[in-house]
Amino acid sequence: MTVTVTGRPAGPVRAAIEVLGRDENGLVTTARAHIAATEPVFAGHYPHFAIFPGVCVLDCVHRAATEGEGAPAPADLAAVASARFSGAVLPGDTLDITLRWRRTEHGLRCDATTATRRGKSATVRLNYRIPGGTS
Known part of the structure; x- marks a missing residue:
């Protein structure tokens, strides 16, 4: 399964997120x-040495989690x-x-973990509520 989420996102990043798949239990995306x-x-x-800001890495992780069936349930x-x-x-x-x-x-x-061809770039832990839940 590959799902590409396109359109102008509400966050700071314009890149499309491609959800490539989930494991058989739906717990690894x-x-x-x-x-x-x-x-x-x-x-x-930074001028003359551009670096993608950390908040933008967080945005990509969150979008992967919530768009294109990235999460095991709506959250x-x-x-x-x-x-x-x-x-x-x-x-x-x-x-x-x-x-x-x-x-x-x-x-x-x-x-979540993120990586580029040079290796790991971030480790992130996010908490989600399931709509209609008691939390």
Whole structure:
């Protein structure tokens, strides 16, 4: 299964998110985003050495989780529990995204990693509420 989510996203990143698939249990999702050198966020962040901002990596992870059947159930972001950025994402990179889901008493937890061809770029933990749930 490959689902490409297109259109102008509401967040800071214009890249399309491609949800590549989920495992048979629906608890591991893989996705990717091609980070074009023309992304508006590169303008001025940092002159002569553009780096994709960490908040934009978070945006890509969240979009992979909520668009194109990335989550095992419809979910709304409740919290960014943690984020650790360990490598730069540069213009022209492909950002590979892996989401690992588990149910909690309050909804869903997503443990995500992102990587480029140079290696891991971030580790993120997001908490989601299931609409209509009790949390």
